[in-house]
Amino acid sequence: MTPLRVSxxxxxxxxxxxxxxxxxxRSRRLQERYALLWLLTGIVIFVFAVWRxxxxxxxxxxxxxYPPSALFVLAAFFVLLVLLHYSTVISKLxxxxxxxxxxxxxxxxxxxxxxxxxxxxxxx
Numbered sequence: 001m002t003p004l005r006v007s008x009x010x011x012x013x014x015x016x017x018x019x020x021x022x023x024x025x026r027s028r029r030l031q032e033r034y035a036l037l038w039l040l041t042g043i044v045i046f047v048f049a050v051w052r053x054x055x056x057x058x059x060x061x062x063x064x065x066y067p068p069s070a071l072f073v074l075a076a077f078f079v080l081l082v083l084l085h086y087s088t089v090i091s092k093l094x095x096x097x098x099x100x101x102x103x104x105x106x107x108x109x110x111x112x113x114x115x116x117x118x119x120x121x122x123x124x
Contacts, residue, residue: 002052002067010049010071018042037085041078048074 021038024030030038048055048071059070 002055002071006068006071007049007052010068011046014042014046014049018046034086034089037078037082041075041082044078045071045075 018039021030021035021042025032025035048058052067055071056067058074059065059067062070062073064070064073
């Protein structure tokens with residue numbers, strides 16, 4: 001069984017995480033779609049911290065003899081999911097940024113050619 005102090009500390013940490021996430025969403029520093037995995041992580045950690053019997057059962061199913069270790073492994077797994085999600089978002093944004101830079105370069109080139117043609121015609 002998970003020691004009570006560990007459960008209380010994990011529950012407090014999960015509650016603080018959830019409060020921080022809600023504050024970031026409220027202040028519009030974190031969009032809702034990016035906060036979903038963080039919210040899920042905080043909720044799952046909170047549930048396992050409060051429901052100590054469930055954590056012990058899950059730890060036993062996976063072969064972890066010390067339930068708080070299972071809580072740590074579960075939290076690490078969710079953090080890895082969040083990192084993977086953000087890696088895909090960053091990759092997509094990087095591609096979009098490259099495409100926008102190329103389009104901007106083409107537009108600037110066309111604009112300079114247009115300006116040169118106008119000034120060239122005016123000089124004749």
